[in-house]
Every structure is written in C-alpha cells, then in structure tokens.
Amino acid sequence: MTVRVLSAADRTPVPWKNGGGLTREIAAYPPGAGMGDFEWRVSAAEVASDGAFSRFEGVDRVITVLSGAGLDLAVAGEPVRLTPQSEPFAFPGDAVVFAHVLAGPVSDLNVMVRRGLWxxxxxxxxxxxxxxxxxxxxxxxxxxxxxxxxxxxxxxxxxxxxxxxxxxxxxxxxxxxxxxxxxxxxxxx
Known part of the structure; x- marks a missing residue:
C-alpha cells in the first residue's frame, strides 16, 4: 500500500501562467512536470481580484471553491456562480473564462488533465x-x-x-x- 501525506505547509507558491496571482502545486504527473508538459496537475490558489483565467489548450479543468464568498465566472460567455457549497465545476481549459470575486479573497482547488489522456x-x-x-x-x-x-x-x-x-x-x-x-x-x- 502506498499512502503519502502532502502537507499544505510544504507547498511553494508559484506565479500563475497569466501572471495574475499565485498557485501552490499539490501534485503533478509526471513528477517534476512543468506547466507545459503535465499530464495532470492538482493545485490550490487564492483569487484576490477579478480577472481572466489562464487558457490551457487541450486541457480539461475542474474548479472547487474552498473558502471565501465565491466567484462569478463567465465561461465562454455563460454565467456560473461558485461558492464553498457548490459542487466541483468542470470546464474546458481552452475556454475563455473571466472571474469576478464576490467579496474578498477566495481560495480554490484546481484539477487539470490532458484531454484524451486522463x-x-x-x-x-x-x-x-x-x-x-x-x-x-x-x-x-x-x-x-x-x-x-x-x-x-x-x-x-x-x-x-x-x-x-x-x-x-x-x-x-x-x-x-x-x-x-x-x-x-x-x-x-
């Protein structure tokens, strides 16, 4: 049996692909993969202000709000409201997405997988x-x-x-x- 504990305190902040904030990688595959060559990636981020999401061609994403009031997203022009009570929300990583922070910072979980592989x-x-x-x-x-x-x-x-x-x-x-x-x-x- 292989069980590993990944402590939140050990995560190093990394700039977002679009430079608009920070994320903390939880795990990625293959190990050591960067933003351009991961097959899957799980990370936590804090969203403090409104802005566009980074686009990831050929990637499917799932976002889950962990804390804060929530986010109003426009995903390819369609409105979606996410709060800590919302179910995880899946969307294409290559879609145009804009986020509006409802009130104060929001922390979220992001899961990204290469479409067709995972x-x-x-x-x-x-x-x-x-x-x-x-x-x-x-x-x-x-x-x-x-x-x-x-x-x-x-x-x-x-x-x-x-x-x-x-x-x-x-x-x-x-x-x-x-x-x-x-x-x-x-x-x-």
Missing part, C-alpha cells in the same frame, strides 16, 4: 464518523477541508492531502464534529 472526477464528501475510502483510480488525492485523523495515527489539517494509489484504502475520521473532504480521482483513459 479523466478527473472530483467529489465533496461529508464525514461524520470513521469512513474507509478505497479508490479504483490510477491516482487518488483526498484533500482535508477540516481537521481529520488518518488511521487514528496522523493528524491532517485543512489543506493537507492524502495520496493513494489504485486499490489502496485509508481510514479517515473527523477530529471535531463533522468534516468534509474533496476526493480527486485521476484515471488514465
């Missing part, structure tokens, strides 16, 4: 008691939105990620009341 499925799960999670995906990342315990041994803080491989199972339990996680499953097509 598929990304992102789901928010509410956890009230111990839960065992198993993935059949090629790679699975579980982002803690609240304090959790991993197998009763490792404390996870908000923003920490557990990475597991196909067939691995992890036991998660909330440390204080209910908690939520984002489960990111990445499957080679």
């Amino acid at each position: 598929r990304a499925d992102v789901e928010r799960l509410e956890i009230e008691a111990t839960v065992n999670l198993t993935s059949d995906a090629d790679a699975c990342l579980i982002l803690a939105e609240h304090p959790l315990s991993l197998s009763g041994l490792v404390a996870l803080e908000p923003g920490d990620v557990v990475r597991i491989e196909r067939g691995d199972t992890v036991k998660l339990l909330p440390r204080a009341g209910a908690a939520s996680v984002l489960v990111i499953e990445l499957t080679r097509i």
Whole structure:
C-alpha cells in the first residue's frame, strides 16, 4: 500500500501562467512536470481580484471553491456562480473564462488533465464518523477541508492531502464534529 501525506505547509507558491496571482502545486504527473508538459496537475490558489483565467489548450479543468464568498465566472460567455457549497465545476481549459470575486479573497482547488489522456472526477464528501475510502483510480488525492485523523495515527489539517494509489484504502475520521473532504480521482483513459 502506498499512502503519502502532502502537507499544505510544504507547498511553494508559484506565479500563475497569466501572471495574475499565485498557485501552490499539490501534485503533478509526471513528477517534476512543468506547466507545459503535465499530464495532470492538482493545485490550490487564492483569487484576490477579478480577472481572466489562464487558457490551457487541450486541457480539461475542474474548479472547487474552498473558502471565501465565491466567484462569478463567465465561461465562454455563460454565467456560473461558485461558492464553498457548490459542487466541483468542470470546464474546458481552452475556454475563455473571466472571474469576478464576490467579496474578498477566495481560495480554490484546481484539477487539470490532458484531454484524451486522463479523466478527473472530483467529489465533496461529508464525514461524520470513521469512513474507509478505497479508490479504483490510477491516482487518488483526498484533500482535508477540516481537521481529520488518518488511521487514528496522523493528524491532517485543512489543506493537507492524502495520496493513494489504485486499490489502496485509508481510514479517515473527523477530529471535531463533522468534516468534509474533496476526493480527486485521476484515471488514465
């Protein structure tokens, strides 16, 4: 079994492709891949002001608002409102996207996959008691939105990620009341 904990505190900020902000890479494949040659990439960002999203030709994206009031997006001219209560939102990375910050900074999770190579499925799960999670995906990342315990041994803080491989199972339990996680499953097509 291969289980790795990726601490939020260890992430280095990197400028956005369009220079309009900072992102913190959580994981990418292949390891060490840059913005031009990743097959998949998972990152967290803070959006502090209105602006256009970077375009990524041949890439599919999923964005999930983690905190803040939310974002009003215009995706190829179509309006979409995202808040921390919204489901993850998938869109083509080569679409023209403009974001309006509703009130104050917003932090979000971005998942990007090369179209035709990988598929990304992102789901928010509410956890009230111990839960065992198993993935059949090629790679699975579980982002803690609240304090959790991993197998009763490792404390996870908000923003920490557990990475597991196909067939691995992890036991998660909330440390204080209910908690939520984002489960990111990445499957080679």
